[in-house]
Amino acid sequence: MAQYRAAIRIQLRKQILDVQGKTVENALHSLNFQDISHVHIGKYVELTVEAASKDAAFARVDDACKKLIANPVMEDFHIELQEA
Amino acid sequence: MAQYRAAIRIQLRKQILDVQGKTVENALHSLNFQDISHVHIGKYVELTVEAASKDAAFARVDDACKKLIANPVMEDFHIELQEA
Incomplete structure (x- = not known):
């Protein structure tokens, strides 16, 4: 048996409104980061x-x-594995 | 001006107790995933x-x-950039 370290990125499916991302984007714009757009916020899990x-x-x-x-209904996830 | 897509992984600093990770780890163990350990949960941002x-x-x-x-006091972050 070997040990593997997994890095998992989880994001809302494209069709679902990313309210948190939109809110952070608006906050960035009011902090003078108008050069930043298309903010999407998800989860990152390591195990x-x-x-x-x-x-x-x-x-x-x-x-x-x-x-x-x-949540497979609302989220897409992507797994990367590395031998530990 | 060029556009770049950034992928940002944010994790709690090692010294800080990852309560959410521990909770998910316990839940996985009770779902028969005893082969999974060291669960850490963070955020993933794309912009x-x-x-x-x-x-x-x-x-x-x-x-x-x-x-x-x-939150630079409690979290470490790692940025990856790619030309869009």
């Missing part, structure tokens, strides 16, 4: 998984994301 | 910045993170 292979580790993390970490 | 160069774009995003997007 360690123990598995026999990288494929098995990916499958476990994917399953954990679908069952608990992300 | 577009208009600047004359990549260095100038980085400086603007770094400034925006310090002033509004991250």
